[in-house]
Amino acid sequence: MGSADIPTPVIRRLPLYLRALMFLLDEAQEIISSEELGKKLGISPAQIRKDLSCFGEFGKQGTGYEIKHLREQLKRILKVDREWGIALVGAGALGHAIAHYEGFKNRGFYIAAILDNDPQKIGKKIGDLEVMDSRLLPEVVREMGLQVAIIAVPTSEARKVADALIASGIKAIINYAPITLNVPPGVQIRCIDPVTRLQNMTYYL
């Protein structure tokens, strides 16, 4: 690959830029400067320019950035210029909330399948999708060509589910169980645990 190694903090910020640009486009704004974008995001303008310069020259001196163009570039860089299907494992309250979440729309993702191991839940419909038996995971992942999954099961089952996902060929996982899961190289994982975020804030109170 021609692309040099980009610092991870840069990659963490790009989705925030993209999110802000999508929002601005909804409000029909066409151009934005690094100054204005920085103010909206609480990030320094120099930081934004430096981050973007890792990938090319997307702005125009004296003017700023054409929002639609920058959005397309960011989508391409982040590989969300396509739609990734997600395997959602867990059809409890959290699974329902994720299945009904509006925020995936136009951001590169959709729920492709919902799985659970509870016979009470298997076969039930959530929105347009029928909850499938967890045991079908390998087939579902292969047949639908899924690479992304979300773990929304109880903590006690999260490790087992992660192993099954990885064995099935999933390459990117969002884990909602409050536990650190170790994954092999080549597999991405991120944990969403509101309590660690809360504990982080209370330190400062």
Place this chain on the structure above:
Amino acid sequence: MGSADIPTPVIRRLPLYLRALMFLLDEAQEIISSEELGKKLGISPAQIRKDLSCFGEFGKQGTGYEIKHLREQLKRILKVDREWGIALVGAGALGHAIAHYEGFKNRGFYIAAILDNDPQKIGKKIGDLEVMDSRLLPEVVREMGLQVAIIAVPTSEARKVADALIASGIKAIINYAPITLNVPPGVQIRCIDPVTRLQNMTYYL
């Protein structure tokens, strides 16, 4: 205050240490070395020792850390050696999932009140709590002495809700709407947006 300024990455890691220690105690482990803890968390042992040394000397040379003792120290440092009541705003699918979440238990938090502006939802019960009218927010926050809140409303309402929370005296906010909210100094805010996390991972695929 006697406490010097602690680097923010340190404060971000402490809740992870605490979470791992709680888990180990459940499994009846009593002692752990920075080496072993680091392996579990994917963090270098030197990092862990350095982080902890910001606050005191909690270990014993040649042995490691007494887990129960370190847990108590971390709880104290993070101010979760008490229980913080949370004002949960939004009683939709996400609000339900949060209200039923088991993960708050023993980690310093509980849902103290649930509010919504939808007459259809007001008065309905979620677990033990009755959904209250959002307009009662200032009274609820004051009377219950709440400092922490969670925003689980549609994106279009998030800004308004955040302003109301801050006006009511809330000092720490978890925002589930995929939008950057600007808050005044002295108020902590963290955004939980699974899609930015997903977009971060797809970059690496």
Place this chain on the structure above:
DNA sequence: TAGATTGTTAATCGATTAACAATC
């Protein structure tokens, strides 16, 4: 004591910021 692991210092590494020439 011998072995192990901490707490801490110094060195390295990496990220952010300031500043300005380039240029629209």
Place this chain on the structure above:
DNA sequence: TAGATTGTTAATCGATTAACAATC
């Protein structure tokens, strides 16, 4: 052109790591 803002360099700042004396 004059004014504005980018892209980029160099300087600053901060965080991580390596190494080891202290000590249990």
